[in-house]
Amino acid sequence: MTTATVTENHAASLTQEGSLNAVGLNLIVRPRRLRATANLRSMVRESHLRIDSLISPFFIVEGNNRQIKIDPMPGIFQMSIDKALYEIESIANKGIKAILLFGIPDKKDAQASAAWQKNGVIQVAIREIKKRFPELIVIADTCLCEYMDHGHCGIVDKNKIVNDPSVAILTQAAVAQAEAGADMVAPSDMMDGTVGAIRKALDNAALSDVPIMAYSAKFSSALYGPFRVAAQSAPQFGDRKTYQMDPANGLEALREIELDIAAGADIVMVKPALSYLDIISQARQMTKLPIAAYNVSGEYAMVKAASAQGWIDEKRVVLETLTGIIRAGANLIITYHATDVADWLK
Ligand code: PBG
Numbered sequence: 437m438t439t440a441t442v443t444e445n446h447a448a449s450l451t452q453e454g455s456l457n458a459v460g461l462n463l464i465v466r467p468r469r470l471r472a473t474a475n476l477r478s479m480v481r482e483s484h485l486r487i488d489s490l491i492s493p494f495f496i497v498e499g500n501n502r503q504i505k506i507d508p509m510p511g512i513f514q515m516s517i518d519k520a521l522y523e524i525e526s527i528a529n530k531g532i533k534a535i536l537l538f539g540i541p542d543k544k545d546a547q548a549s550a551a552w553q554k555n556g557v558i559q560v561a562i563r564e565i566k567k568r569f570p571e572l573i574v575i576a577d578t579c580l581c582e583y584m585d586h587g588h589c590g591i592v593d594k595n596k597i598v599n600d601p602s603v604a605i606l607t608q609a610a611v612a613q614a615e616a617g618a619d620m621v622a623p624s625d626m627m628d629g630t631v632g633a634i635r636k637a638l639d640n641a642a643l644s645d646v647p648i649m650a651y652s653a654k655f656s657s658a659l660y661g662p663f664r665v666a667a668q669s670a671p672q673f674g675d676r677k678t679y680q681m682d683p684a685n686g687l688e689a690l691r692e693i694e695l696d697i698a699a700g701a702d703i704v705m706v707k708p709a710l711s712y713l714d715i716i717s718q719a720r721q722m723t724k725l726p727i728a729a730y731n732v733s734g735e736y737a738m739v740k741a742a743s744a745q746g747w748i749d750e751k752r753v754v755l756e757t758l759t760g761i762i763r764a765g766a767n768l769i770i771t772y773h774a775t776d777v778a779d780w781l782k
């Protein structure tokens with residue numbers, strides 16, 4: 437084959453519908469035309485990562501003047517509330533509008549007392565933060581694992597995680613968080629019936645304006661490892677597979693999302709994000725509610741580790757993956773990269 441024939445064949449293969457298009461012209465389709473300059477690319481860009489879509493997580497510990505490195509999450513710290521207030525001021529100045537709070541009490545027990553007591557670590561933190569930053573959207577993660585001595589997300593009875601007693605305590609925790617001033621509660625326990633129970637309890641407590649962001653499709657993932665170091669919440673026996681979802685199950689994830697919507701969720705979540713983009717995309721087809729995606733600790737740790745080695749370009753990788761999450765259909769992203777992204781998008 438001559439070079440000319442190769443070029444001709446190539447041109448033919450690029451021609452729409454055989455040789456002639458609808459208006460009788462023999463044209464090569466050239467998508468590259470719209471990629472020629474930065475301005476053109478920007479003009480036809482379909483998905484946009486915006487600061488407004490980002491939610492920045494915080495790990496709050498008790499006491500004062502504490503700022504503790506989390507080894508597998510470089511750049512992220514456990515902070516006592518006084519330290520956290522400085523950091524929150526800084527991220528708010530960068531334009532971040534929402535934070536997600538995790539509380540780590542000094543004393544853990546089998547009733548998750550600090551999760552629902554009025555002066556539990558996170559209730560105190562919420563009051564302090566809302567006093568100083570009334571406009572900031574403060575979302576409280578509602579779960580029991582950080583508060584339980586055994587590290588499970590629910591009540592344990594004879595080595596089993598029992599559903600309904602767990603929901604009762606989770607409900608008290610959500611009400612305590614909202615009473616402390618949380619703008620939104622985010623149950624992440626994966627028990628059955630939590631969202632409906634919390635909705636009812638909030639409504640009964642005259643907190644019907646507080647929305648629920650439900651961790652609806654939360655998979656039992658190896659990518660939570662670094663978080664469990666950060667929250668000191670690794671289960672002391674067994675694993676979370678009797679409540680969190682099997683990573684193989686897409687239909688079941690959609691069913692969980694449907695159930696939470698029926699129970700009154702205002703925002704539904706898929707977690708982790710990157711291994712579950714298909715679920716985000718299918719959820720997008722299924723509901724008109726906002727969808728949140730959690731770019732989890734293991735996803736963060738992998739990027740940080742590779743970039744520390746100089747093996748990847750951190751900024752480009754983060755912007756690409758977060759844009760991919762938006763393109764898949766998420767409206768909100770919870771990410772430990774939020775502060776950096778806020779700087780990069782300026
Ligand atoms: C606990 C909880 C987990 C995360 C958020 N809430 C971890 C777990 O289920 O052990 C994971 C977040 C992350 O990995 O960044 N209910």
Ligand code: ZN
Pocket residue numbers: 579580581582588589624625
């Ligand atoms: Zn939990």
